[in-house]
Amino acid sequence: MLNLHLYMAQRLTALIMVPLTIGHLAVMIYAVQDGLSVAEILARTQGSLAWFLFYGSFVVAVSIHAAIGMRVILFEWLGIKGAVLSAISWGLCLLLLGLGARAVWAVTFAGAGI
Amino acid sequence: MIRPHRSHALWYAFILHRVAGIALALFLPVHFYMLALALTDPAQLDGFLAFTDLFIVKCAEFGLVFLLAVHMFGGLRLMALEFLPWSPRQKTFAASAVALAFFISTSFFLQAM
Numbered sequence: 769m770l771n772l773h774l775y776m777a778q779r780l781t782a783l784i785m786v787p788l789t790i791g792h793l794a795v796m797i798y799a800v801q802d803g804l805s806v807a808e809i810l811a812r813t814q815g816s817l818a819w820f821l822f823y824g825s826f827v828v829a830v831s832i833h834a835a836i837g838m839r840v841i842l843f844e845w846l847g848i849k850g851a852v853l854s855a856i857s858w859g860l861c862l863l864l865l866g867l868g869a870r871a872v873w874a875v876t877f878a879g880a881g882i
Numbered sequence: 883m884i885r886p887h888r889s890h891a892l893w894y895a896f897i898l899h900r901v902a903g904i905a906l907a908l909f910l911p912v913h914f915y916m917l918a919l920a921l922t923d924p925a926q927l928d929g930f931l932a933f934t935d936l937f938i939v940k941c942a943e944f945g946l947v948f949l950l951a952v953h954m955f956g957g958l959r960l961m962a963l964e965f966l967p968w969s970p971r972q973k974t975f976a977a978s979a980v981a982l983a984f985f986i987s988t989s990f991f992l993q994a995m
Binding site: 779782783785786789790792793796800803804805806809810827830834837838841860863864867868870871873874875878879 | 900903904906907910911913914915917918919920921922924927928931934935943947950951954957958961964965
């Protein structure tokens with residue numbers, strides 16, 4: 769159900785996400801003060817290569833990490849295996865990747881005139 | 883009835899990590915979808931952000947932030963167990979396990995000869 773590559777990918781993405789998660793937690797605590805608005809979010813992120821790379825790498829890592837994690841749980845708790853398990857794992861990975869990439873693009877470079 | 887292994891602290895650490903992971907995986911698509919509204923429908927996103935001012939929604943957000951933080955620390959605990967060097971005591975236990983197994987299997991082997 770997990771080969772060495774999937775196991776290492778799970779650990780590697782976890783390690784990548786440790787600093788990203790700490791950063792995201794800090795940004796949330798900072799940004800939530802006085803409430804959130806679209807203008808306030810975009811003022812921080814729009815046109816910023818740094819935020820694009822930060823959240824872009826976060827989305828790639830979390831898509832892989834969540835898909836492998838759910839793969840283990842679906843196998844252990846629901847007994848799903850084989851091609852169906854792989855199809856669900858890939859589906860979840862691509863869904864998160866697609867939606868996440870769209871979200872990061874929306875708050876960074878889309879509409880930034882680039 | 884609670885099964886015996888489920889009253890162990892390490893089982894709580896395992897189940898908390900797993901449940902937090904599932905909750906975060908389910909939340910993420912919604913999170914990404916709502917953020918993308920900044921591009922496709924900013925007015926709707928602003929309406930939703932105003933909705934998050936409600937106390938009950940703030941409590942739900944508190945839960946989500948807790949789940950994210952606890953999943954990260956749980957993951958750090960797991961990787962520390964897997965990747966950090968063992969303490970001298972842990973090494974002694976591991977070496978003892980191999981030595982005792984060797985002793986028992988050798989006793990069997992000598993008798994079987």
